[in-house]
Amino acid sequence: MAEPLIRTQGLTKKFGPFTALNGIDLEVYKGEVLALLGDNGAGKSTLIKILSGVHQPTAGKIFVEGAEMKFASPRDASNAGIGTVYQDLAINPLMSVTRNFFMGRELYRGVAPFGLLDMTKMDEIAHAEMVKIGIDVSDPRQAVGTMSGGQRQTLAIARAIYFGAKVLILDEPTSALGQKQQMGVLKTMMRVRARGDIAIIFITHNEIHSQLVADRYTFLALGEVIGGGAKADLEHDEIRRLMAGGSDIGDLAKELQDIQAE
Amino acid sequence: MSDTTKNSAERKEADRLQSGGLLSVLKRRPEAGSFLVMLVAVIVISFASNGNAFNPLGLKNNFTVISQFGIIATGACLLMIAGDFDLSIGSMIGFAGMSMAMMLKWGLPFGLGAATPFTAFLLTLVMTLAIGWLIGTIVVRSKLSSFIVSLAFLFFLRGVTEVSFRLINQSTQISGLQDFKETSWFAAMFGGQALGWFYDTWFALGGNINRAGNQWVTGFDARFLWWVGLSLVAYIVLSRTQAGNWIFATGDNSESARANGVPVDKVRISLFMFTAFCATLFAACQVFDTNTADAAKGNLKELEAIAIAVVGGTLMTGGFGSVIGIVFGAITFGLVANAVFFIPSIDGSYYRVFVGVVLLTAVFLNESVRKRITGGL
Numbered sequence A: 001m002a003e004p005l006i007r008t009q010g011l012t013k014k015f016g017p018f019t020a021l022n023g024i025d026l027e028v029y030k031g032e033v034l035a036l037l038g039d040n041g042a043g044k045s046t047l048i049k050i051l052s053g054v055h056q057p058t059a060g061k062i063f064v065e066g067a068e069m070k071f072a073s074p075r076d077a078s079n080a081g082i083g084t085v086y087q088d089l090a091i092n093p094l095m096s097v098t099r100n101f102f103m104g105r106e107l108y109r110g111v112a113p114f115g116l117l118d119m120t121k122m123d124e125i126a127h128a129e130m131v132k133i134g135i136d137v138s139d140p141r142q143a144v145g146t147m148s149g150g151q152r153q154t155l156a157i158a159r160a161i162y163f164g165a166k167v168l169i170l171d172e173p174t175s176a177l178g179q180k181q182q183m184g185v186l187k188t189m190m191r192v193r194a195r196g197d198i199a200i201i202f203i204t205h206n207e208i209h210s211q212l213v214a215d216r217y218t219f220l221a222l223g224e225v226i227g228g229g230a231k232a233d234l235e236h237d238e239i240r241r242l243m244a245g246g247s248d249i250g251d252l253a254k255e256l257q258d259i260q261a262e
Numbered sequence B: 001m002s003d004t005t006k007n008s009a010e011r012k013e014a015d016r017l018q019s020g021g022l023l024s025v026l027k028r029r030p031e032a033g034s035f036l037v038m039l040v041a042v043i044v045i046s047f048a049s050n051g052n053a054f055n056p057l058g059l060k061n062n063f064t065v066i067s068q069f070g071i072i073a074t075g076a077c078l079l080m081i082a083g084d085f086d087l088s089i090g091s092m093i094g095f096a097g098m099s100m101a102m103m104l105k106w107g108l109p110f111g112l113g114a115a116t117p118f119t120a121f122l123l124t125l126v127m128t129l130a131i132g133w134l135i136g137t138i139v140v141r142s143k144l145s146s147f148i149v150s151l152a153f154l155f156f157l158r159g160v161t162e163v164s165f166r167l168i169n170q171s172t173q174i175s176g177l178q179d180f181k182e183t184s185w186f187a188a189m190f191g192g193q194a195l196g197w198f199y200d201t202w203f204a205l206g207g208n209i210n211r212a213g214n215q216w217v218t219g220f221d222a223r224f225l226w227w228v229g230l231s232l233v234a235y236i237v238l239s240r241t242q243a244g245n246w247i248f249a250t251g252d253n254s255e256s257a258r259a260n261g262v263p264v265d266k267v268r269i270s271l272f273m274f275t276a277f278c279a280t281l282f283a284a285c286q287v288f289d290t291n292t293a294d295a296a297k298g299n300l301k302e303l304e305a306i307a308i309a310v311v312g313g314t315l316m317t318g319g320f321g322s323v324i325g326i327v328f329g330a331i332t333f334g335l336v337a338n339a340v341f342f343i344p345s346i347d348g349s350y351y352r353v354f355v356g357v358v359l360l361t362a363v364f365l366n367e368s369v370r371k372r373i374t375g376g377l
């Protein structure tokens, strides 16, 4: 395969004496969805915080399109084309869709920061970008607080892509949503994937969701990669076993039966 | 069968947001409630004062008080939208007034010679902006609540004002300064009159006549023009510029704003400097109008500014509010505060009763508006 869009080599992160990540190697390619799976506390959030510039790694390297990068801040990562949609969304509920979409990157005429906003153009772009990705907000001037959780995710994704994200990192984008909205977010992901020029790192707990959209898997447990591979190569049971942090599901089934028998 | 079931397949998430008519759009506006309150105040006071509140002199005097309220409430409002409070506004007024009056009476500090209205104002403004910067920087760096930091400055500045007065002036008052507005255009800009053409026209049309048959009132206070200008600039900045977007974003969800590249700390510090500027403007108008200063000037003004901001529809939690609402709120407060001069049977206590009732009502109203815009989230 071609050069990976983003690659990590031996990423390690220590919080004092605690090793949250221990030598993570990861590769993600254009046009694919990499599912990052692992139990609570496995280190998924820590890993993506390093990739998006929130934390600096204790050791290890990050390469974007082959070039080594050091991110001192989220701004750096975002300039390098890494767009992160956090669990808590980075959305301002009282502000309009448009104002959220362009927050910090407003279109204006005149001298910053007192330049006059070009609201008409921003409304148009925000609306068009949301439609492209599958949501027709009736009025881009409506407050984001009126939108459903799924629509908010979509807004955050559309915004990241419009402002040049080559790698889209989604931290449990479906976990706080209802069934139907979860499907909406998965559809959004597939539309982004279909563009072919963007890599998606999809962090999830949900095995079914990962099977619906992922091309490849990487499993984390206790801060290390314990397995991975293309979807086609992984058996269903193997996925389950790795998701449970490597312990055998067969054993678990037996243990459960034993309890019942008591 | 029924239409609803047939349509259900095509129903979209977006359809669920009721777009509604003009009324429902107006109900989402932050200034809706304050407009109604203002309307009631104007009508009641017109009748109760037999129209005297709006005769030429009444109008002028009302707008004097309204402008004073409006100037500081505009600062308080923008700051509150960004999620902060400034309880030092009142003490800052006292400090700025003391500083200007003392320089005019005793000369500039460090033996720089006699002060002109311009140098006294400029030097004072430099100091107040620096204090505003300091308050903002402490709030931003310490991550303490602005409520408590500015409360400290409420006491500190008032104390500094009194001590300075006593040490340099031997008295906590200055009166009988030269009438600078007669000799200095700069002083007249703050303490003089403005919009004389309004009263000239009124006189030309056959009104505005005193007992002797001459023109009665010749103009508004200059601060009226300052208030109008300040409101206009604040309105444009808040609702039409990038800076305005940052102010809203900072107050709504500052973490998100920061993650999206909004310079949250700079926004907050600038707004503390802006409230300091408003307080200085308030003081300059007062000093050059009355040629006096007093250590107690501006007492409780910070609380009135916050009350007007809330009645004007600004959310205490930040992220939402409007300058138009502040205009309505200032008019309401100014009229009611001044009503004692036009309605013989009431005194200042009635004003405070009114403020209490309106404030509480406004908080409930704002909360329901917030729920309405965010769909109850």
Ligand SMILES: Nc1ncnc2c1ncn2[C@@H]1O[C@H](COP(=O)(O)OP(=O)(O)O)[C@@H](O)[C@H]1O
Pocket (backbone or CB within 6 Å): A015, A018, A020, A038, A039, A040, A041, A042, A043, A044, A045, A046, A047
């Ligand atoms: N800032 C931090 N300081 C100390 N420990 C942390 C910090 N962030 C995360 N950790 C620890 O690192 C481990 C991995 O956390 P996290 O990356 O959030 O896991 P996941 O997202 O996979 O559930 C957890 O044990 C957590 O307590």
Ligand SMILES: [Mg+2]
Pocket (backbone or CB within 6 Å): A044, A045
């Ligand atoms: Mg996590």
